[in-house]
Amino acid sequence: MSQTLLPNIIDFIARIDPFDQLPAQLQQGIAQTVRISYLGQGESLPFDIDAQERYLYIVRTGALEQRMSNGVLRAKLGPDDLFGFTFLASTPGNPADCYNVTAIDDTLLYQIPHSKLKQLLHEHPQYANLFAAQARERLQSALNVVWSDNDKGLFMRRVSEIHSGKIAVVDENMSIQQVAREMRLNCRSSTAVVMAAGELVGLITDRDMTKRVIAEGFDITRPIREVMTPNPVTIHPDDLVLKAASLMMQHNIRGLPIVRDHQVLGLLTTSHLVHNHRVQAIFLIEKIKYCESIEALSALTVERQAIFEALVEGNVPGENIGQVMALIMDAYCHRLLQMGETLYGPPPCDYVWLTAGSQARNEVHMFSDQDNAIIMADEATEQDRHYFLQLAKLVVEGLDSCGYPLCSGNYMASVHKWCQPLRIWQAYYHKWVTNPEYDKLLNASVFLELRALHGNKELCNQLQQHLYSLIAQHPVFLRALTRDSIATQPPLGIFKNLVLEKNGHDTPVLNIKRYALTLIIDLARIYGMAAGCTQTGTEERFLYAHQHQVLSEESYKNIIGAYRFVLRIRYLHQLNALKQGLQPNNLIRPDQFGSFERKHLKDAFRIIGDLQDFAKLRFIKE
Known part of the structure; x- marks a missing residue:
């Protein structure tokens, strides 16, 4: 290699993960071993399983696709992508994971000999996991850090x-x-x-x-x-x-x-989008895109957990954790819907797949269950509905296999009631809003947050416009929603020997969801709707209500602070459960709190109670 190219190669490698985690001296040593090759469009990269030398490849420019020996697409690669990790674990004549590589554009490649790389890792074993043959190990290595404010990345x-x-x-x-x-x-x-x-x-x-x-x-x-x-x-x-x-x-x-x-x-x-920021959710989303079976999707659960753990341990804001986890859940849904449409054929009419609940609010956590529905075009026939119920069954069961439990209330698209034409959905909302009795209010509260995920999103827009129009015309609905939300009070006396609930072992526990988070989410929904907010996120709704003079600045700052603190408590509880190999839940033993948590939880409960009182005065006309 010409020495005149060396500075450019060093500069390039220094910003590519995982080389950016190596000291400058090692980066320079690797750069000196680089070989440069070119593939014209349509050319394949020759892999000789008996070759004595193998390579780790970096795509400098161009694009490639990898296909398994049976022709199944493994991945598409572009500039700065790496491949060849799996061949690090192979020996001549015994490939670890055989695939073919073909250029889909003219492509320039940097090749790093495995022999040189293995020598470096032998001399510096602390960096071995960065180049592990298994993607899961590389991912875990990148996530075994606590992100500071500077390291949370782009x-x-x-x-x-x-x-x-x-x-x-x-x-x-x-x-x-x-x-x-x-x-x-x-x-x-x-x-x-x-x-x-x-x-x-x-x-x-x-x-x-x-x-x-x-x-x-x-x-x-x-x-x-x-x-x-x-x-x-x-x-x-x-x-x-x-x-x-x-x-x-x-x-x-x-x-x-x-x-x-x-x-x-x-x-x-x-x-x-510079490439030296290690938020691994992006790579997991990319893997999900190319999974060809529900089993392959399910196998990625451990990586989803690793991402969640890294976000919580890195003290990333709770709002951002929920958004990242929602993006991952969205990716699972998209892939399952694509699999279903491939299996059952193209949809017979327009439809949209809706998410509800925490996924619609972009507030997904590690054990969020699924709430979803389907809106079909009004011309849909009963035969069309059969197609969509089949599709929904595949997606709902697939999500369950991937660690997103079935909704205990059966608010899922695979249920006949929640797979309906637009006109039926509009009739549902009219009944719920104009006559908000308890059972109707329960249904309405589940579907007050909707987000179109796949299909004709205009169907969702029409339904939401219908809902907002109904709410504006029938103030009785907001009053009923407020009465329902303040029926549960935050546990202001929880640390004065007040037993709220008992778990399966008869131990007193605090249900952080029921007595804190759900109350805050309900209040955000009420204040947001009162202000005419069409956004679904909890913080977004409070901000909108504040900006439109429905919520005072002091109340806004207080409830946001309470929400973020309680969310953090929940995430840490889930993280500790995962670390112990337990199933995460919302039930926390009060004796697990230190004085710091006790003090701030009391403050949070008081803030929630105060806002409930304000909501009662403002929205309930006795």
């Missing part, structure tokens, strides 16, 4: 903190040539968003220009709408960068327009 930040404001905004009727000029000369942006009547309708990148215009000899005087990508995926500026990265992988895209209230604020691209 993916825990908001999109608004890192995006670029440089993006070309063009009209759908502009010519291809005009748009290219705008991108190059005026904005110096590789991407343009295409607008029509003030709405975002498309996206075009410089790579699209190359593939769809230049390569095809397309007339550059034609309007840009003829070559743009329509209905592009977008991201909100307040979303986590982790969510943006997940969307990029899910849809195989390299850029996301950042949109708030139909206004394009900027662009987030893959170049913004």
Whole structure:
């Protein structure tokens, strides 16, 4: 290798995980062993099982796909991705895990000889787990750290903190040539968003220009709408960068327009997502995408647990933990729905898969159960419903196999009642809101948080608009909801020998969900709806209510502080259970609390009780 290339290779390796965790001297030593190879599009990488030398590969530029010997897709790889770990555990003539690699674009590879890497790991065994043949071991190694505020990484930040404001905004009727000029000369942006009547309708990148215009000899005087990508995926500026990265992988895209209230604020691209941040949820989501069976999905549960443990041990904010775990649960749902549609054929009519409860609020924890439903288009037939019930059964049972328990109240899409056309769902809400008796109120409370996950999301939008309209017209519903929520009081006397519940061993326990978290979630729902909030998250609802003068600043700050503290107590309890090999739950023995926890739990319970009193005065007209 030419010594003139060495500085560039060292600089590149130093920012790629796991090499970024090695000292500079070892990074330089590895860089000196690198061999450079090139694969043209369609070329395969020759793997000789009898070869005396094998390699760890880094994709410098281009794209590859890995397929198992039976043709099943193993993974798709792009710039900065590594492969060849499994061959570290193999010996000539006895491959550990045989697969074929083919370039799907022209590809430049860096090759690190296994012999050199093994020598380095033998001399420095403290780094061996970083290059373990099993992905699970590499993941665990990366997660066996406590993240400080600086180490939580890029993916825990908001999109608004890192995006670029440089993006070309063009009209759908502009010519291809005009748009290219705008991108190059005026904005110096590789991407343009295409607008029509003030709405975002498309996206075009410089790579699209190359593939769809230049390569095809397309007339550059034609309007840009003829070559743009329509209905592009977008991201909100307040979303986590982790969510943006997940969307990029899910849809195989390299850029996301950042949109708030139909206004394009900027662009987030893959170049913004540096690779030396070790939030492993992204890699788990990628693995989920390529699983071909429920058994393979279920096998990833241990990695999901490792991520949860690392987030809690790293003191990552509870809101972010819930969002990360919700992204993972969403990925399981997406993959199971894809498997079902492959098995049973394409859907016979429009539908949308809905999540409810903690998943809809993006507040998933390690033992969240599943609440879901299906809305079918109004023209759906009884035969169509049979298809969707079959699909739902596969997804619901698959989620259960992956560690998301069945809903004890049977609020699941596989239940006939919760797999209905839009008109029936609208009738449900009309009955619940206009006549909020106890059983109807219970049903309504489960489905007051909905999030469209898969399918025609407009069906969900129509249902939610119907719900908000009904709530505005029938204040009796909010009063009934408030009465129901304040019927349970926080245990202000819990540490004065008051026994709230007993577990199976007749031991006094505090149900942190029933007597704290559920009360806070209920209050957020009430205050949010009173303010007209359409968001589903607990903190989002309180913030919206505060911003719209429904909740005072003092009450807002108090309840948010209480919520975050109680959430942290719950996460730590779940973490301790997992560490002991026990099934996590919400039941905590009061004698497990120290003076610090006792003091702050008392404060949290008092804050919850105060807000319940305020809600009673504000929303219940005696």
